[in-house]
Amino acid sequence: MSAPSTVQSVTVPAPTSAPAPSDSKSWARAFADIRAGVANRELWSHLGWQDIKQRYRRSVLGPLWITLSMGVTALGLGILYSQLLGSPIDTYLPYITTGFIVWAFLLGCLTEGTETFIANEGLIKHLPAPLSVYVLRTVWRQCIMFAHNMIIYFIVLMILWGGITKSGYVITDGGVPQPGLNWSxxxxxxxFALIAVNAGWVVLLFGIISTRFRDIPQVITSLINLLFFMTPIVWSTDILQKRFGDGVTWRSLVAELNPLYHFIQIIRAPLIGAQQSWHHWAIVGGFAVVGWVLALFVMRNYRSRVSYWV
Known part of the structure; x- marks a missing residue:
């Protein structure tokens, strides 16, 4: 994505706090880059807003197209799959809407994250800014789009308030009774904050790898459809339990073995008043720790090469 002309109006402080050891492959430089990037909040927040404005400039609705497209998708597929799966529309539509909203955020961070440094080639070569600025720019842009999409959730919530607020409601016929929406x-x-932390390492890690191996974005794009249908978004885990029972088999564990399911569930469950399990939080938190260790290791070893690879 090309840098908007308004970037010149933003004061970019040089990352003077970064140490200057002779060895470019140092942990000090990697951590200094992260600290300097977070400190440049004015720069990456401005760039993120400009990305949204650039994408929808000269359109009548502007960024509201984000909300409209998500609403149409959720409504259309919600009505269709509720009939195919025999699910009550007043409980299934909030389920699929929240699933789509979280999926859009995860997908955006994954796909656009692979292009983070490639799309910012011009800025990287001419702007004295930390690499983490472009990571935060991508994550912030996805957060803005997530906030736009949440408008659909509140609209669905107001219309179908009675469906998910009553105790013991089910997502699919014969499914597990849910406690109902409450202060939880x-x-x-x-x-969402935990998912955003994970988004940071995803963008950083895949962004650096993709600058060296340009096939990575194409590989991820080709796997998107498979990831979507393998993740409980338009279907519920109740279906697996009804079909294969409570026994531990690979069929019944299809959802549990999918990391994206846990990322979606920690947000979707409280938003629709569904049963919450802390093992989802533990798995997502574990991914955050392991992911950042890998991302910082790659950052330490290949940070100085990104400007040459792009």
Whole structure:
């Protein structure tokens, strides 16, 4: 994505706090880059807003197209799959809507994350800014789009309030009774913060790898459809339990073995008043720790090469 002309109006402080050891492959330089990037909040937040404006400039609705497209998709597939799966529309539509909203955020971070440094080639070669600025730019842009999409959730919630607020409602006929929407919905806030932390290492790690191996974005794009249908978004885990029972088999564990399911569930469950399991939080938190260790290791060894690879 090309840099907007308004970038010149933003004051970019040089990362003077970065140490200058002779060895470019140092942990000090990697951590200094992260600190300097976070400190340049004015730069990456401005660039993120400009990305949204550039994408929808000269359109009548502007960024509202983000909300409209998500609403049409959720409504259309919600009505279709509720009939195919025999699910009550008043409980299934909130389920699929929240699933699509979280999936859009995860997918955006994954696909656009692979292009983070490639798309910012011009800025990287001419702007004295930390590499983490471009990572934060991508994550912030996805957060803005997530906030736009959440408008659809609140609209669906107002229309179908009675469906997911009653105790014992089910997502699919014969499914597991759910406790209903309550104050635990506020857990979606720290859940999103945890996912955003994971988004940081995803963008950083895949962004650096993709600058060296340009096939990575194409590989991920080709796997998107498979990832979507393998993740419980338009279908519920109740279906697996009804079909294969509670026994531990590979069929019944299809969802549990899919990391994306846990990322979606820690936000979706509180938002629709569904049963919450802390093992989802533990898995997502584990991915955050392991992912950042890998990302920082790659950052330490290949940070200085990104400007040459792009």
């Amino acid at each position: 919905a506020l857990l979606a806030i720290p859940a």
